[in-house]
Amino acid sequence: MTAVAERTADRRRTTPLERTNPVVRLLASLAFAVVLVLSVDVVSAGVALVLGGVLLLAAGAGGRRLALRMLPVVVAAPLAALTIALYGQESGRVLLAWGFVRVSDGSLALAAATLLRILAIGVCGIGLLGGIDxxxxxxxxxxxxxxxxxxxxxxxxxFRLFGLLGEDWRALGLARRARGIADDKRLRRLAGQAFGLLVLAVRRGGALATAMEARGFDGPGGRTWARPSRLGGADAVLVLATALVLAAAVGAALAAGTWNPVSGG
Known part of the structure; x- marks a missing residue:
């Protein structure tokens, strides 16, 4: 039964990215984040953003899905870059000086590097981790x-129960409205409803813990797994592609002389 289920699941995973092991995807996204955090420069972040995006699209991440998942990052990245441009470290020519705001060549370069770095980490992280089972x-x-x-x-x-919080919140709201205690004092109502949601979550967690203990989830001895987790050729390709993209990003920054380690300011 397990072997048949595994073959059926493998047929459903049609894209190369879906056929990779989720652990490898998690480690690859962490590798992108670590390398891109080491330096604040435009070249390494730009190369990682372009090559990482091409890699994800080629692996079947889906341009539309990736764009929708990237919307929060696309909104937050320019705001962070604007803050750096207005209040970042001053160097070079001062283009604008007004109170605490001092825009210079250095702050603009730092803002551009920050923008590209946030987008690169967001694209690679969200693209690799999005849709993981x-x-x-x-x-x-x-x-x-x-x-x-x-x-x-x-x-x-x-994680499985996290999705129930929204349903519980709606159910609590309807119940309180039916009892006539949700018509005024919005802040007080929200506080009371949040406390009710907390109590409900604690009770469900206790019931779940009791059920899991009764089924031997914390029993002594070795544990067996219904679904063995293995590594395959797709995982090796993903690791190699991640290493090549990161090496190209760091190498391009070193060749251009823009590599700026965070520890070195």
Missing amino acids: ATRLADGLAQLLRLPARFVLGALAA
């Missing part, structure tokens, strides 16, 4: 990275 990720974390099964399964259960 939580169950497959938990299987990989426990089997490949050898994380404690109790922690992994507890986190998976919490």
Whole structure:
């Protein structure tokens, strides 16, 4: 049964990115974040943004889905860059001076680098982590990275129940409105409803913990897994492509002389 289920799931994963192990995708996104944080320069962030975006599109991330998931980052990145441009470290020519606002060549360059770095980290991170199946990720974390099964399964259960919070919030709102206690004093109503949601979540968590303990989730001895987590050729390709993109980004910055380590200011 397990083998048949695995083959059926593999056929459903049509894109190369979906066929990779979620753990490899998680580690690849962390690698992008770490390397891009090491330096604040336009070249490395720009190269990582372009090559990383091309890699994700070629792997089947989906341009429309990626664009929709990137909307919060696209909104936040210019705001962060604007703050850096207005209040960042001053160097070079001063283009605008007004109170605490001092826009210079250095602050503009730093703002552009910050903008590209946020976009690059967002594109690579969201593109790699978007659409990951939580169950497959938990299987990989426990089997490949050898994380404690109790922690992994507890986190998976919490993630599965997270989607119920919205439904509970709506149900609480309707119940309070039916009882006539949701017509005035909006702030007080929201505080009371939030407390009710907290109580409901704690009760559900306790019931879930009891059910998991009754089913032997915390039992002694070795644990078996219904879905084995393995690494394949798609994972090797993703690791190699990530290494090449990051090497190209760092190499281009070093060749252009723009590599600016964070520790060196």
